[in-house]
Amino acid sequence: MTQSRHLSVHIDRPSSEVYAFASDPRNLPRWAPGLGSAVEPDGDAWFVETSQGRVGLTFAPQNDYGVLDHVVRTPSGDTVYVPLRAIADGDGCEVVFTLRPTPGMTDAELDRDTALVTADLALLKQVVEAL
Template identity: 60%
Template sequence: MNNIGKGSRHLSTHIDRTVNDVYTYASDPANLPAWARGLGESIAKIEDDWVAGFSPMGRVVITFAPRNELGVLDHDVTLPSGETVYNPVRVIASGARSEVVFTLRRRPEMSDAEFERDAAMVDADLARLKKLMESG
């Protein structure tokens, strides 16, 4: 089934913390296992790469956008197959709070069920980030 053109989905959560607080925490790759479990249970810096261990997808390499003042948390995930998936993520102001927006892009080979599974994983990751940030 060819799903090209079936689009993207924007998933978001509002967090009762400042943009700076959320961006500082979420942009630190060492914090990923605490909130982005879809990427893996652990992460390590190996030479110039961040490598997620025990990922549901196998060994993946994660490359992050450089730290910036715009709240851009984009990252590429290179899968064991060698395919690289680009993940746009933004932390934006919402009054005194923050909104984290993850754009989930549907890959051409994805079934409806796979896309929904990925969306549920991202929603769970965003909920964990919200809980961690609001409890700390």
């Protein structure tokens, strides 16, 4: 089985600001546009319209530790746990996304997802540093 990949970006903003921005699902289209553009709340969950259909998202409760973990429920009913952290790094912040391969995922698919997540993290950096 292919191992998880830990992808990170350093953002020149305090971790509290990065966390506040990234923990608000309404900001997803600004930094993770591939996930979808229409984010709608539904109780404790959120839904995003994607090219594959309606995707459910449930985020970790607000916390002081920078935990941005979330669960993605795909249109096919699969559930994917996504570890994501905003970690204080001096006056800045390191955001770490753990990309976990799904069963049967090929190396090429994992490489594709790695490139997509890396692009999203770069966009997060750009957007938050411009705030």
